[in-house]
Amino acid sequence: MFSTDIQIRVRYAETDQMGYVYYGNYATYFEVARVEALRALGINYSELEKQGVMMPVLELKTKFIRPAKYDQILTIRISVKKMPTVRIVFDYEVFNESNELLTVAETTLVFVDAHTMKPTQTSNPVTETLNKYFTE
Amino acid sequence: MFSTDIQIRVRYAETDQMGYVYYGNYATYFEVARVEALRALGINYSELEKQGVMMPVLELKTKFIRPAKYDQILTIRISVKKMPTVRIVFDYEVFNESNELLTVAETTLVFVDAHTMKPTQTSNPVTETLNKYFTE
Amino acid sequence: MFSTDIQIRVRYAETDQMGYVYYGNYATYFEVARVEALRALGINYSELEKQGVMMPVLELKTKFIRPAKYDQILTIRISVKKMPTVRIVFDYEVFNESNELLTVAETTLVFVDAHTMKPTQTSNPVTETLNKYFTE
Amino acid sequence: MFSTDIQIRVRYAETDQMGYVYYGNYATYFEVARVEALRALGINYSELEKQGVMMPVLELKTKFIRPAKYDQILTIRISVKKMPTVRIVFDYEVFNESNELLTVAETTLVFVDAHTMKPTQTSNPVTETLNKYFTE
Numbered sequence: 001m002f003s004t005d006i007q008i009r010v011r012y013a014e015t016d017q018m019g020y021v022y023y024g025n026y027a028t029y030f031e032v033a034r035v036e037a038l039r040a041l042g043i044n045y046s047e048l049e050k051q052g053v054m055m056p057v058l059e060l061k062t063k064f065i066r067p068a069k070y071d072q073i074l075t076i077r078i079s080v081k082k083m084p085t086v087r088i089v090f091d092y093e094v095f096n097e098s099n100e101l102l103t104v105a106e107t108t109l110v111f112v113d114a115h116t117m118k119p120t121q122t123s124n125p126v127t128e129t130l131n132k133y134f135t136e
Numbered sequence: 137m138f139s140t141d142i143q144i145r146v147r148y149a150e151t152d153q154m155g156y157v158y159y160g161n162y163a164t165y166f167e168v169a170r171v172e173a174l175r176a177l178g179i180n181y182s183e184l185e186k187q188g189v190m191m192p193v194l195e196l197k198t199k200f201i202r203p204a205k206y207d208q209i210l211t212i213r214i215s216v217k218k219m220p221t222v223r224i225v226f227d228y229e230v231f232n233e234s235n236e237l238l239t240v241a242e243t244t245l246v247f248v249d250a251h252t253m254k255p256t257q258t259s260n261p262v263t264e265t266l267n268k269y270f271t272e
Numbered sequence: 273m274f275s276t277d278i279q280i281r282v283r284y285a286e287t288d289q290m291g292y293v294y295y296g297n298y299a300t301y302f303e304v305a306r307v308e309a310l311r312a313l314g315i316n317y318s319e320l321e322k323q324g325v326m327m328p329v330l331e332l333k334t335k336f337i338r339p340a341k342y343d344q345i346l347t348i349r350i351s352v353k354k355m356p357t358v359r360i361v362f363d364y365e366v367f368n369e370s371n372e373l374l375t376v377a378e379t380t381l382v383f384v385d386a387h388t389m390k391p392t393q394t395s396n397p398v399t400e401t402l403n404k405y406f407t408e
Numbered sequence: 409m410f411s412t413d414i415q416i417r418v419r420y421a422e423t424d425q426m427g428y429v430y431y432g433n434y435a436t437y438f439e440v441a442r443v444e445a446l447r448a449l450g451i452n453y454s455e456l457e458k459q460g461v462m463m464p465v466l467e468l469k470t471k472f473i474r475p476a477k478y479d480q481i482l483t484i485r486i487s488v489k490k491m492p493t494v495r496i497v498f499d500y501e502v503f504n505e506s507n508e509l510l511t512v513a514e515t516t517l518v519f520v521d522a523h524t525m526k527p528t529q530t531s532n533p534v535t536e537t538l539n540k541y542f543t544e
Contacts, residue, residue, distance in 0.1 A: 011436060011439060011440055012288055012289070012294070012439050012443070013288065013294050013296055013435075013436040013439060015288050015289040016284055016285065016287050016288065016289070017284070017287040017288070017289065017290075017291045017292075017342055018190060018192065018289075019289045020192070020289075022163075022284070022285050023163055023192075023193040023196060024160055024161065024162075024163030024164050024167070024285055025160065026160075027158075027159055027160030027163065027421075028160050028419060028421040031160070031419060031420050031421060032419055035420070035479070044479070045479070046478055046479040054154065056154065056156070056159075056200070056203070057159040057200055058199065058200055059197075059198065059199050059200065060159060060196070060197070060198045060200075061195075061196070061197045061198075062195065062196045062197075063194065063195050064192070064193055064194055064195065064196075067192070070289055070454055071443070071452070071453070071454040147300060147303060147304055148303050148307070148424055148425070148430070149299075149300040149303060149424065149430050149432055151424050151425040152420055152421065152423050152424065152425070153420070153423040153424070153425065153426075153427045153428075153478055154425075155425045156425075158420070158421050160421055163285075164283060164285040167283060167284050167285060168283055171284070171343070180343070181343070182342055182343040206318055206425055207307070207316070207317070207318040290462065290464065292464070294435075295435055295464075295465040295468065296432055296433065296434075296435030296436050296439070297432065298432075299430075299431055299432030299435065300432050303432070326426065328426065328428070328431075328472070328475070329431045329472055330471065330472055331469075331470065331471050331472065332431060332468070332469070332470045332472075333467075333468070333469045333470075334467065334468045334469075335466065335467050336464070336465055336466055336467065336468075339464070
């Protein structure tokens with residue numbers, strides 16, 4: 001498997017009047033975690049899109065266990081546990097500074113040809129790079 | 137069960153450079169749908185919070201089937217299929233103007249006492265009002 | 273001049289932990305007001321972009337006088353007070369349900385050719401339609 | 409005067425279908441810049457709020473010169489050019505990685521007593537700390 005940790009500080013804009021991070025904003029944190037995980041693998045998602053590979057999200061599941069609060073530095077542990085095919089599944093665990101687990105989530109993304117906007121089985125930098133994490 | 141339809145027009149701010157509604161923004165659409173569903177039941181969520189009942193989200197599951205686009209009027213069909221207890225589950229189906237199914241989702245919320253921020257079994261306007269949809 | 277009123281209900285996602293609408297979210301309200309003002313003039317901004325006319329924002333000025341709160345229905349009075357040239361200036365006044373003035377703002381937008389992404393003097397449906405409000 | 413530089417990487421969520429950062433999202437960047445500028449001065453805004461000092465924004469002016477794009481690292485140069493009184497003015501210049509000026513902005517904030525939600529002249533950690541930048 002492949003796993004890496006990303007840190008994000010909670011912005012004021014991301015809180016709501018309950019005093020917590022609004023539940024919809026975690027999707028953005030997961031996006032940042034995915035992009036930084038790819039960067040850690042040597043892949044620039046922005047370049048990938050320019051090369052014609054897009055990765056829209058097919059499915060998102062999130063469990064909200066404890067609230068995140070303003071100005072906290074959140075640690076997002078992002079993992080790829082299975083070799084991606086036309087789809088890739090990312091798992092997330094979000095921790096606060098006291099190492100309490102706040103949120104767990106899973107997203108499924110699909111590799112899409114930017115021209116046809118259809119799923120593509122063609123090998124791409126993401127599957128090629130992740131391959132070595134799943135073959136020994 | 138209880139079910140109602142809500143309409144929301146996609147804002148420019150909600151699109152991303154893929155030309156679609158950003159996947160994280162559906163959570164906001166679901167929030168609007170919940171609040172309007174409660175309003176259709178005669179319940180004002182804002183008043184509910186002032187009376188000390190909060191409804192944070194415990195779980196969110198979303199499947200993204202087709203993209204939503206700028207300026208489309210989305211119809212969100214929101215349903216409560218089981219009598220709520222300390223938790224309440226809302227189901228969502230999002231349709232575009234051609235009646236194509238774009239997204240399906242489910243959220244689980246918990247009734248929380250605003251003073252203790254702990255789950256509460258106490259009957260509240262939501263469970264009292266929904267009761268009649270599940271008892272005949 | 274041309275002026276019309278738009279109504280927007282404040283979403284939970286748009287509040288922050290101060291209990292007010294986050295100051296950055298007014299820009300989205302102004303966008304909605306512009307698009308609905310154009311629609312009131314018979315112009316669909318989405319179609320306009322497809323026809324190759326884009327209207328990026330050059331300048332935004334906002335004064336925050338009183339806070340807007342969750343679930344309030346805001347009335348946005350949007351006006352065009354001068355005949356647009358290559359630029360168009362929109363003025364905004366935001367009122368709450370007690371008719372208190374919450375915010376005043378002004379945005380300057382520029383007509384841009386979507387292909388060159390450069391400002392264009394060419395007449396377009398917006399200037400053509402607004403023309404009759406400024407010529408008697 | 410006091411000035412410092414902050415860096416922010418553009419998130420996918422922050423782009424719109426024009427392919428640029430949505431104009432409303434700069435307000436969030438400016439908030440992050442303010443909070444980090446205060447932190448550079450030894451002041452934690454989150455603690456400040458807990459101590460009863462809030463800093464709502466009274467006025468925002470932004471000029472959009474060039475677009476910011478996905479995944480770019482933006483440098484925000486934030487400055488306080490005048491000794492704050494009951495109000496404090498922050499100036500911002502946003503640069504891309506080629507050192508091109510994208511945006512200039514100015515925000516005016518007011519020091520508010522969190523209990524009365526009214527402006528307060530009482531000295532506070534921000535004015536005390538900034539004092540030394542304006543007195544020699």
